[in-house]
Amino acid sequence: MSPRVSKASLDEAQATTRRLFQVAQRAREDFDSIAESLGLTPLQGRALLMLERPRPMRALATGLHCDASNVTGLADRLERLGAIERVTGHDRRVKLLSLTAEGERLRDDLAARVAVGSTVTAKLTRSERQQLATLLDKLLS
Amino acid sequence: MSPRVSKASLDEAQATTRRLFQVAQRAREDFDSIAESLGLTPLQGRALLMLERPRPMRALATGLHCDASNVTGLADRLERLGAIERVTGHDRRVKLLSLTAEGERLRDDLAARVAVGSTVTAKLTRSERQQLATLLDKLLS
DNA sequence: TATTGTTATACTCTATAACTATA
DNA sequence: TATAGTTATAGAGTATAACAATA
Numbered sequence: 001m002s003p004r005v006s007k008a009s010l011d012e013a014q015a016t017t018r019r020l021f022q023v024a025q026r027a028r029e030d031f032d033s034i035a036e037s038l039g040l041t042p043l044q045g046r047a048l049l050m051l052e053r054p055r056p057m058r059a060l061a062t063g064l065h066c067d068a069s070n071v072t073g074l075a076d077r078l079e080r081l082g083a084i085e086r087v088t089g090h091d092r093r094v095k096l097l098s099l100t101a102e103g104e105r106l107r108d109d110l111a112a113r114v115a116v117g118s119t120v121t122a123k124l125t126r127s128e129r130q131q132l133a134t135l136l137d138k139l140l141s
Numbered sequence: 142m143s144p145r146v147s148k149a150s151l152d153e154a155q156a157t158t159r160r161l162f163q164v165a166q167r168a169r170e171d172f173d174s175i176a177e178s179l180g181l182t183p184l185q186g187r188a189l190l191m192l193e194r195p196r197p198m199r200a201l202a203t204g205l206h207c208d209a210s211n212v213t214g215l216a217d218r219l220e221r222l223g224a225i226e227r228v229t230g231h232d233r234r235v236k237l238l239s240l241t242a243e244g245e246r247l248r249d250d251l252a253a254r255v256a257v258g259s260t261v262t263a264k265l266t267r268s269e270r271q272q273l274a275t276l277l278d279k280l281l282s
Numbered sequence: 283t284a285t286t287g288t289t290a291t292a293c294t295c296t297a298t299a300a301c302t303a304t305a
Numbered sequence: 306t307a308t309a310g311t312t313a314t315a316g317a318g319t320a321t322a323a324c325a326a327t328a
Contacts, residue, residue, distance in 0.1 A: 014256035016270045019277040021172070021255075024165030026281070029206070031162065043318065058286065065170065067320055072288055077317080093286040093327045114162075115155040123280050129157045132276045136160040139264050140167070182294065182319095199309060208297055213311055218294080234304045234309040 027118070034113045038106060044078055047097075048107045054087060054098035078103070168259070175254045179247060185219055188238075189248045195228060195239035219244070 028042075035045030043064065050063050057075060061068040075097055078084045083103035087096045099107060120129060169183075176186030184205065191204050198216060202209040216238055219225045224244035228237045240248060256262070261270060 012267070013259070013262040013270060016274045016277070017256055017259040017261045019274055019281065020164070020168055020259075020261055023161070023277050023280050024168040027161055027165040028169070041317065056286080066318075068287070069289080069321085070319060073317080089286095091286085091328070095287065115158060118154070118158040118161070120154060120158045120161055120280065123282065124276065126153070128276060128279065129154060131272065133157045133160055135265065135269060135273045135276070136157070136164050138269065139164050139261065140160065141264065184295065197309075207295075209310070210298080210312080211296060214294080230309095232305075232309085236310065 030118060031114060034117055035110065037113070038110055039081070040106070040110070043074060044081075044083075045110055047074060047078065048083065048099070048103065048110060051084065051097055051099050051103070051107065054096040056089065056094045056096055058094070060097060171259060172255060175258055176251065178254070179251055180222070181247070181251070184215060185222075185224075186251055188215060188219065189224065189240070189244065189251060192225065192238055192240050192244070192248065195237040197230065197235045197237055199235070201238060 031045065032042045035042050038045070040048070046064060047060060050060060055063075057071045058068055060074070061071045064071075064074075075084065075086065078097070079086065081102075082100060083106055084097045085100055087098045088094070089096050120132070124132060172186065173183040176183050179186070181189070187205060188201060191201060196204075198212045199209060201215070202212045205212075205215075216225065216227065219238070220227065222243075223241060224247055225238050226241055228239045229235070230237050261273070265273065
């Protein structure tokens with residue numbers, strides 16, 4: 001029953017994890033607030049960023065990690081905002097969500113604000129950002 | 142009208158930001174899934190982690206960045222789960238949310254699983270975690 | 283038979299506004 | 306008057322189950 005990792009190592013990992021969660025929380029709040037400034041809910045913002053090309057509703061559901069039934073309402077609301085259209089695919093069961101001109105404007109605006117307004121851009125030097133990028137890549141691998 | 146930052150620098154910052162959002166997303170999904178494995182919604186999990194000591198409902202609202210009215214329902218549901226109790230404070234307007242024995246068990250379990258199950262613990266060496274911690278501190282400063 | 287999208291249902295999270303009890 | 310918590314209401318995100326159209 002000897003522990004796989006030392007108590008000190010676990011505490012240290014836990015402290016780093018806590019910081020990562022705080023940064024993640026901050027990043028999410030940044031994003032949510034930017035989306036809101038454009039009249040979008042966070043989920044609507046995420047959906048627009050996935051629609052650089054028209055995609056089946058099913059693909060949205062997968063990408064957003066939610067049940068397909070939810071995409072119906074999400075698409076309804078984005079349609080009501082004038083941001084997207086439903087386009088029937090070759091396979092006539094499929095409906096592609098396609099950005100309207102207004103939707104493209106929103107999407108580009110959102111992407112630009114997220115890039116410029118991020119904490120990362122503001123608080124780190126170029127070399128620190130590269131160091132961070134390397135570590136994040138490892139986390140995502 | 143000369144740009145404050147070069148195009149290349151902006152692209153690089155944007156790429157780092159995107160990675161950070163992906164990691165943030167992953168961290169959140171990890172947390173949500175751990176909370177769910179304990180029968181908690183993500184918000185209920187976050188609330189339990191804030192209740193190491195009894196706190197006024199108002200303080201919860203502030204910490205969770207939500208309106209005070211929502212904490213009523215949140216507390217109702219945590220009470221129904223047997224995780225917390227409402228305790229009237231010295232100022233009799235105030236109700237403190239206090240973990241029950243069951244709530245403490247849940248909270249400790251949640252904290253332990255988050256620490257151990259995190260991507261950070263799994264994918265980085267000790268020295269990489271320290272490097273990451275330093276960078277995250279800068280982001281949070 | 284299997285898949286795509288929809289509908290119905292239910293629960294949770296979120297905000298605003300009006301209310302109560304207390305300070 | 307001001308603050309803590311509640312209630313009512315409304316919109317949005319989430320899942321499950323049953324369904325129609327299509328493959």
